[in-house]
Amino acid sequence: MKYVVSFGRFCWDFVVGDDWIAAALVIAAIGGTAALAHGGIAVWWAMPLAVAAVLYVSLRRAIAA
Amino acid sequence: MVREVRYVLRRMTAGVFLVLSAFLASAVEMVEALTIVLASGVARGWRSSLTGMGAAVLALAVIVAGLGPALTVIPINALRLVVGGLLLTFGLQWLRKAILRASGFKALHDEDEIFSRELAEAKTAAPLLRGGLDWYGFTLSFKGVLLEGLEVAFIVLTFGSTQGSIPLAAAGAAAALVLVAGVGIAVRAPLARVPENTLKFAVGVMLTTFGIFWSTEGAGGNWPGSDAALFGVLAFVIALSALSVAVLRRRKRDQLVAAGARA
Numbered sequence: 001m002k003y004v005v006s007f008g009r010f011c012w013d014f015v016v017g018d019d020w021i022a023a024a025l026v027i028a029a030i031g032g033t034a035a036l037a038h039g040g041i042a043v044w045w046a047m048p049l050a051v052a053a054v055l056y057v058s059l060r061r062a063i064a065a
Numbered sequence: 066m067v068r069e070v071r072y073v074l075r076r077m078t079a080g081v082f083l084v085l086s087a088f089l090a091s092a093v094e095m096v097e098a099l100t101i102v103l104a105s106g107v108a109r110g111w112r113s114s115l116t117g118m119g120a121a122v123l124a125l126a127v128i129v130a131g132l133g134p135a136l137t138v139i140p141i142n143a144l145r146l147v148v149g150g151l152l153l154t155f156g157l158q159w160l161r162k163a164i165l166r167a168s169g170f171k172a173l174h175d176e177d178e179i180f181s182r183e184l185a186e187a188k189t190a191a192p193l194l195r196g197g198l199d200w201y202g203f204t205l206s207f208k209g210v211l212l213e214g215l216e217v218a219f220i221v222l223t224f225g226s227t228q229g230s231i232p233l234a235a236a237g238a239a240a241a242l243v244l245v246a247g248v249g250i251a252v253r254a255p256l257a258r259v260p261e262n263t264l265k266f267a268v269g270v271m272l273t274t275f276g277i278f279w280s281t282e283g284a285g286g287n288w289p290g291s292d293a294a295l296f297g298v299l300a301f302v303i304a305l306s307a308l309s310v311a312v313l314r315r316r317k318r319d320q321l322v323a324a325g326a327r328a
Binding site for chain 1: 151154155165219277287288309313
């Protein structure tokens, strides 16, 4: 059980790191982009804009911490 | 004919990006792993340290050999969506830290300092001999190489499978291994002169660029100009990073001036 918990913690640190809100926003942005794409809208601009917003939020949180 | 030339150029662009990204990311991780192996070797003996490194490389080879073929079975759009999302969360961590380091909000990565710390810890630990090996040295080296190497394996597998060429990504990583190991053996000291913070910045930019590109394609979007749009995304991420560094540097300077005025 100890090894499973350690492995889970390692995976979390590896992918999500110390800012889970940024990771959650990335997932939400991908979901939103997929929804727009399925609605027939050209979405190539969506992820760059979303990344700019996520980076802004993440940097603000890092500096405030 | 023109269409064929364009197709070849696009594939070459993506290939160069792939090898360069795998090379840079691998080089950064290998410099960090080398520091740990050197500290372990100097403090606890080279036999244990090199055996630990060899065992970790073997474990990584098994992981890559096991997961590589499995990833090629997944439908390409699903793979790009998942890999794009993972690379974005992973890449934004690198980019955020690189921007904070470049603007003075986070201490720069210093291999000499890390080597001294690892060396001091390794020297004070009690000897633990098993099978002719010092297990502290073995474990320190094994864990260091495995953990740093997992990031390399992750990048090689995700980049390679999504671009349809794991061998090309592996070639970039192998070139980095040869270079870092060769220089490490030659100088037998931490590679403190490697511009590691700049390299980390470049890797953060590359990971974020590929993350944006593939997550958009995986979500069902199409890029104007297909693979050539990678250059546009790269330029956007570089501009965004440079702007962030400039804004945060000014903010840091203002903070220092305000602190100086209060003192």
